[in-house]
Amino acid sequence: MVIKLRRGDLTLMTDLVAALDIGGTKIAGALVDGDGRILERAQRATPAQQDGETVMRAVEVVLGELAGSPLWDRASLLGIGSAGPVDASAGTVSPVNVPGWRGFPLVERVRTATGGLPVELIGDGVAITAAEHWQGAARGHDNALCMVVSTGVGGGLVLNGQLHPGPTGNAGHIGHISVDLDGDPCPCGSRGCVERIASGPNIARRALEQGWLPGPDGDTSAAAVAAAARAGDPVAVASFERAAQALAAGIAATATLVEIDIAVIGGGVGKAGDILLTPLRKALTDYATLSFVQRLTVVPAQMGTDAGLVGAAAAALARRPDAAGV
Amino acid sequence: MVIKLRRGDLTLMTDLVAALDIGGTKIAGALVDGDGRILERAQRATPAQQDGETVMRAVEVVLGELAGSPLWDRASLLGIGSAGPVDASAGTVSPVNVPGWRGFPLVERVRTATGGLPVELIGDGVAITAAEHWQGAARGHDNALCMVVSTGVGGGLVLNGQLHPGPTGNAGHIGHISVDLDGDPCPCGSRGCVERIASGPNIARRALEQGWLPGPDGDTSAAAVAAAARAGDPVAVASFERAAQALAAGIAATATLVEIDIAVIGGGVGKAGDILLTPLRKALTDYATLSFVQRLTVVPAQMGTDAGLVGAAAAALARRPDAAGV
Structure with missing residues (x-):
């Protein structure tokens, strides 16, 4: 070195x-x-x-x-x-x-x-991927997707053992692939993007729209929705399940396109833990169906700030x- | 050599x-x-x-x-x-x-x-990609997606100037990424796959379901739907437009994930020409929105059988x- x-x-x-x-x-x-x-x-x-x-x-x-x-x-x-x-x-x-x-x-x-x-x-998603591959949860994996699920949804790829930034340094931008081609307009100009369904603000928006009531502190963040989901609120649970479904479709698409064997989830929403990861792993069995993507695993990020x-x-x-x- | x-x-x-x-x-x-x-x-x-x-x-x-x-x-x-x-x-x-x-x-x-x-x-989609990159429409492109749109929808990737078969030889399998996460069940087990919307049999099925009537020869193939679309049949046109939309969402997803600059379309449905390519290029402007994917071009395959x-x-x-x- x-x-x-x-x-x-x-x-x-x-x-x-x-x-x-x-x-x-x-x-x-x-x-x-x-x-x-x-x-x-x-x-x-x-x-x-x-x-x-x-x-x-x-x-x-x-x-x-x-x-x-x-x-x-x-x-x-x-x-x-x-x-x-x-x-x-x-x-x-x-x-x-x-x-x-x-x-x-x-x-x-x-x-x-x-x-x-x-x-x-x-790009910042590519940087976080480089860190997880070098020192974190993707260490030792030659083909990996690392994601940040937070205010936005970003990511990066490791392919054939090497970081794949792409010619402009933006590859792995999973937040803006459409998994719902007739879906809601996304600020990027497309429709039904992973970020439009799975980002923290969208998890909170969906919960509020469907009748979730914040606690006495008035906190309407995705973290507050996660806390409500942990306490059993069905609307909060459903909002995380929908986010998990969109993330699973995007992760499965990535695996089907480039053959990754691990997806690492970081960021503030990623910290929701099993509230997100349990339905995500379940949804992945619905979308990652071809033989060569069925061994794909999803794990939390290990690197910090x-x-x-x-x-x-x-x-x-x-x-x-x-x-x-x- | x-x-x-x-x-x-x-x-x-x-x-x-x-x-x-x-x-x-x-x-x-x-x-x-x-x-x-x-x-x-x-x-x-x-x-x-x-x-x-x-x-x-x-x-x-x-x-x-x-x-x-x-x-x-x-x-x-x-x-x-x-x-x-x-x-x-x-x-x-x-x-x-x-x-x-x-x-x-x-x-x-x-x-x-x-x-x-x-x-x-x-895989066969990867093989066709290798051919298009070596001798055909993707020659000289360091980052390309090549697709076969036919009875099924397959494909392959060139990344950083090299074929990307992936560890198992199946990478680029764009036909089975979901672009409609709540969509119709696909025989692969997932939902809303590109193939479920854009393959020849699905183009024909959709046209028939929506009232398209085959000609006196009874031909209900996608080629017959393409001929009807060329003659101005609005249901036939709409079925190709829907296929084009799904292909565009899939191609845009691929570009957003790995930064390709060209998509090559071959196969029997690809031979429909402008009936497919014109709405596909239009739909691509809806789904490929980030700055680094906006220069993406779509061209017909050049290699034959x-x-x-x-x-x-x-x-x-x-x-x-x-x-x-x-």
Whole structure:
């Protein structure tokens, strides 16, 4: 895991990777070692509603803080996992929740800010997949789908033992495949998307529409619906079952298309545990019917809130010419 | 494209690939050169309803005929594309339409029958994809979906410039992803599969159910529905539009999951041409909405009835250690 890079006239031992995890709420940065451990970290709130240069300055502050570390000189690569869509081929990002960044040339700007470090850009779902494959629930699986079920539904793929970001870094975007071609319009413009049925806000919306009443604290989140489901509320249970059915159809479609053998579920809704996973596993037997997908298993994610940083580091490492097993 | 293999004490020039295309109707064999040209061929009807050994004897007759060619000694590899499901990892096949073969050890039997040639097994949809990528409509595309829309709906994937058969050789099986999770039961056990909506028999069934009347010849095939649609019959047009919608949802799902940039449509229903392709391209704008899938194009297949043989040869060549560009 130690590589040598020539900088000027010196041959330096460089064994760390710099990582950025850029979302609509926060911009996190870290120095990560070859075992996925975070040795330094920095973080700023994302000034999501401000102009693009202001957002970039927050990134530069995070990078500056990392560069102040005595460990910085050991970093020879930088990985970025960003809220999507991203365009890895162009080096640009257009996060839905950061309107000031549309086609923003993030790769070039980060390369410049770091004095020329090689930069690898992937979507946030792909980053989390890289982390779960490297250190988490998909470790040892050559063909895996990792998902984040939360405010949105995202994901990423490992195929033939390697991360499959696709040419633009967005592959595995299971939240926006349609499993109900005549279904409800989705904000993306399509209909019946997995996210339109299975995301946290949609679980809560459906429960409320069908008569679920929140508790005295007025909490109408998916977590509150999950608590009601655990207490036996049939409307709450039904809303999670419908989400599970949509997730199962999407997971089965993915397995039928690319032959994955494990699906890893993370994110806030994923934390609902058996309220989601039990009906999901049952529904999977309805939709994953062909012989070659019947051994598919579904497990909870293992990586925590650092998954985006660890995965961005993993993706950067995986692009090294001598990469193996990341 | 010329490789050297040592056989006994001789170093032979071997530049051909033997290929088998095994379906429910016929068993075809060929010797194929490094440019995808068929130099010898043999064929027998599939004794599909007879016992497994009888079916295998038909395969052996085809192989025997090829082995009688003076070119046979130049073949150093053998590729099989078979009706699915197949299990490339176990070397077995279980074609739906050949009940005498369930988990039949086809790879071992063909290896024995050919005196030990290395054998590569893939599903028939994967084989056709290999052919379209090597010689046909997907040539030059690093990320492609190729489909056969016919009595069934099958397919295969090219990812990162290479055929993606998946661990068992069945990847790309788009006919059995659900695009209508509450839809009609499919014989596979799932609901609302692409095949259940878009296959030839389902196009014809839907047209008949909704009042389409066949012509004086009594032809109720999808081809007859296509002819009626071309003549302006609104029920026939609507049945093709519904098939196009399901295919579009499936193609968009595939693009969203793995980032393909071209979808190639072959098979008998594919031959309906603009009656299918025009509404399909229109529906694709409804379902392929994310920025990274909007440049996706849909084109007709270019390979003819030899696609299965040429693709089986391509898949065998692609597994050679020195393979490049097949």
